[in-house]
Amino acid sequence: MKLLIVESPGKIKKLQGILGAEWRVAASCGHVRDLPNQGYGLEPPDFTLRYTETKPDVLKKLGTLVRDAEEVFLASDPDREGEGIAWHLKDALGLKAYKRVTYTAITPRDVQAGLDSPRDIDMNLVHAQEARRALDRLCGYKVSGPLCRAVREEKMSAGRVQSPAVRLVVERERAIRSFVSTTHFGVELIFEAVENISDGWKACWLPREGWLADGQEYFLDKAVAEKIAALRTLDILSCEEKESRAAPPAPFTTSSLQQAASNALKFKPRDTMAIAQKLYEAGHITYMRTDSPNLSETAIAEIRACADSNGWPLPEKPRTWKSKAGAQEAHEAIRPTHVEVESAGDTPQEKALYALIRIRTLASQLADAVFDVRVARLASDVDGKKAVFEAKGRTLREQGWKVVMAADASLADAEEAEPDNAVPDLKAGCQATAVQGAVKMKKTKPAPRFSEASLIREMEKRGIGRPATYAAIMENIAARAYVKEEKAFLVPTPRGEKLVDALAGAFGFLDLDFTSHMEERLDDVANGNVSYVQCVGAFHAQLMEELGRFVQAYAVPCPACGNREQFRHVYSREKGWNFWGCKACGAIFADDNGRPGLRQEKGAAELTDFLCEKCGKPLQHLQGTKKDGSGQYDFFACSDKACGAKYDNVDGRPVIRKAPALSEHTCKKCGKPLVPRPTKNGGVWFGCSGFPMCKARYWAKDDGSPDYDNPPKH
Structure with missing residues (x-):
């Protein structure tokens, strides 16, 4: 039996079907080791990472399979993270003989090509992942x-x-x-219908040609704009016709796929990647994490054959694309594994994303879209200055790659909309008559x-x-x-x-x-x-x-000893902590609006004007943080420790605490009645009512009586 270990359990069924009965496919379910949750997990000078096992059950299962396998193939994903996972598997499973294989699509051809080209783990990639x-x-x-x-x-x-x-x-x-918005003005003229152009045609004023001062970006004089909008007869300076070509967009990289899916399908990036993962695991698309916009020679040949069979226009040579600086191009762009398959995926979301990928892939290798562009320049005088206008019209002559985009307009990338402006064939030296003019008030907008x-x-x-x-x-x-x-x-x-x-x-x-x-x-x-x-x-x-x-x-010196390094503001909304503490001298201070306030020391509490109802001596107001850090305390206590009376703080006044319910049992040490107390796990213990003079404690037996023979340690 040969063992192939992949990352995701979602790939097992597809790969098992490709490889057959003599293979066993198993999954690591991602990383099997990671840095510890507590501590850094690395220290200078060598910064060696200290890993802990995160999936012991998975490793145990894989270890059993490894022992029964003739050969072990590590087939985690073809990127740095996947290389790191392969290394962890090799190390954790103690593999001395293994084969590292990669493929960018789960198809019989690609998987077999990967198996035919095994290699060692690339430790440079592992080190990059670890770094x-x-x-x-x-x-x-x-x-x-x-x-x-x-x-x-x-x-x-x-x-x-x-x-x-x-x-x-x-x-x-x-x-x-x-951002401060600037109101500025432009002018648009509509000319009389020519050559059966029923709606007329438009020309826009170019204020940059002679109407803006040095450094001025926008035209701000509305009165002058109104004069220019009143022009009706203009001289035709030129009328040029030229061809404009638009190349198709490149195939998808991970980033461009996330952007296109967000714009066209309203998918969030994390949803796009999850859906793409499903398509990849099912063998419908190539690996979905890539910086490269280029396709393999095999893929290009298949795309050109598909386009030719559909009668779509092709350029003379296959297209290649320039990658951005620093791109990792270990594998090709995202594409369908079988471009002739028009629909793939189990859910509407998977089908929609597949269609987006397929159409972009097909379009990327088709011919340019070709436009006929006509640009006319017109002018007239206003207050002794020449106002120049431009009329631009563009007509699609050859669809080129747009022929596949037309199948579903929602999949086309948003293009800058150009108005339908059929400019007639004008002759320089003649005149054109405007039938209408309008001042266009505009406001600058922030990004x-x-x-x-x-x-x-x-x-x-x-x-x-x-x-x-x-x-x-x-x-x-x-x-x-x-x-x-x-x-x-x-x-x-x-x-x-x-x-x-x-x-x-x-x-x-x-x-x-x-x-x-x-x-x-x-x-x-x-x-x-x-x-x-x-x-x-x-x-x-x-x-x-x-x-x-x-x-x-941001350091604050300890008011008690002046230490800055070990004096900290301790705050936790969940635990009720909000105080300042110094590890150097042990002093604790209340928080006063983000700064250390009054020092909180139990023995140093000042006497209040309230008197103890039990013995008549002054009460102390005690407040601060519990020693175990479990929360805050705030109560009144008698200044006579022998009395020991305590009072709750209710709106700043002491309120006598209710006497605890006494049991029929007595303290073995002093003879006073015992008080039953609940434990955190639902049990019971007994404390002496003579506390704090007598601090005896007893666990409760099953029959509810105190266990005098086995008192708890305190």
């Missing part, structure tokens, strides 16, 4: 604690990539808030808020993150309440703005250029040009230097 994990762990664990203390808000977290994403949203929102799709596009343009991370970033910044969605647009929350304000200028990872550079360093690790230790060590050194300055900037 990314280490950088994220250092950033999150080292910075998040000081960040929470600095902004005095719990559960704030810094992220090496997610924080720059939040910064983009915050800066865009602030630009919108500060729009980011949608999830446009934020991904901006991140990709700036080199922030990688295809596999975009969907998770969108989900994380929303789940952590740094941004919220309003009418399909992302808006920063006050919490998100507080995050950016605290980190900006303090940490390099929030700088957008730095983030892009770090992605390049990870690529260098993957290519073997930089070692894991060099990459992580450089980041750690800079981070610790920045962290030291950050902590000092």
